[in-house]
Amino acid sequence: MNIEEYIASGKLELYVAGVLSKEENLQIHNDAEQHPELKKEIEAIEASILALSKSASPKLDSNMFTAIKRRLNLEDNTKVVQLPKQKSGWATYTGWAAAVVLSAGMLWMYNQNKDLESKIEVVSQEKIDLESKIDNANNSLIETQDLLNTIRDKNIDVVALGGQAVSPESYAKAYWNKKEQKVFIDAKGLPEPPDGFVYQVWSLKLNPLTPTSLGLLEDFKGDENKIFALANANNSEAFGITLEPAGGSESPTLEQLYTLGVAASS
Missing domain, CATH: 2.60.40 (Immunoglobulin-like)
Incomplete structure (x- = not known):
């Protein structure tokens, strides 16, 4: 197994995002158990997602809140309306997972497009080669006909x-x-x-x-x-x-x- 190709394929991101089939998830899980490099990469992806989720919902500490009050010349007894705390960053996590899926899809489409371009190039070259062979055959036929006319000449x-x-x-x-x-x-x-x-x-x-x-x-x-x-x-x-x-x-x-x-x- 080529570990670098495995990681570069994008399957691990889809595995962490939970969008693969049960069979694919099981396969990647087994592969990760056998190859520490894969397991380490999965853990790194999970850590990145958690860090991204936390950064998407920053909290305002008390010192910063006091400083803002001073800048606005608010009294200490000013009533502060407590806003309901935001829920966990699962929405962000889901959005990130969707982005991973979209990126993987775009990568797949890109690879398919490159493969198609390669096949078109091969077919084009085959067409050129065939046309060249036809031209050579036509030229050979003309030369053969000229030769026959020559050797059949009465002179x-x-x-x-x-x-x-x-x-x-x-x-x-x-x-x-x-x-x-x-x-x-x-x-x-x-x-x-x-x-x-x-x-x-x-x-x-x-x-x-x-x-x-x-x-x-x-x-x-x-x-x-x-x-x-x-x-x-x-x-x-x-x-x-x-x-x-x-x-x-x-x-x-x-x-x-x-x-x-x-x-x-x-």
């Missing part, structure tokens, strides 16, 4: 890239649009590169062998479709993909040549 040359000695099971395809000077690499058949390495695509002239870098297959792990668009203004005779250190290389590492394919026009 596209499709070059199959077969696996090489370092990875015979690997494969890829190059969709080359000479008119738009673009090439799309479908790298679904390549294994994920190890950390610190990246795939690099090369345009090749075969005789003599002259490689030209077309770029890197960036964010390979994060790209679900594994299709990458690269610019290619070269008169390519073949395409190759090598595994290079992060950032790429100026010339291909032939020992890490994963796929290679010759263009039909060569």
Whole structure:
């Protein structure tokens, strides 16, 4: 049991005010018997209430009454009408108890309001996340449609890239649009590169062998479709993909040549 949270909950004030149910009163009584800190707090609350009740009905002592008579130039034999004594401060006590109940109610409403605000904030964030996912899905759909239109173009040359000695099971395809000077690499058949390495695509002239870098297959792990668009203004005779250190290389590492394919026009 967290004693500080128990005290801060306001239950003890309601217990002293006598507005809790029989079961709640019994529970708090048992808790106070087991935890001296709670019992001490209850006694402090009761003492505060009694002090407040007494202060609400101050009495006028005889010395003060005599002084007032002198200030008013009253004779000693002036008849003083005795007013009936006020009753005990139970009305004040009841009012204080009502204030405690009201405060507890307001605290409960405040906590409920904060909880509601928190839930609204969560729902709002979920809405933002959902809208973002919808936008991403729409963008992905548009990109997919554009890609399909591109690879179905009659001007596209499709070059199959077969696996090489370092990875015979690997494969890829190059969709080359000479008119738009673009090439799309479908790298679904390549294994994920190890950390610190990246795939690099090369345009090749075969005789003599002259490689030209077309770029890197960036964010390979994060790209679900594994299709990458690269610019290619070269008169390519073949395409190759090598595994290079992060950032790429100026010339291909032939020992890490994963796929290679010759263009039909060569």
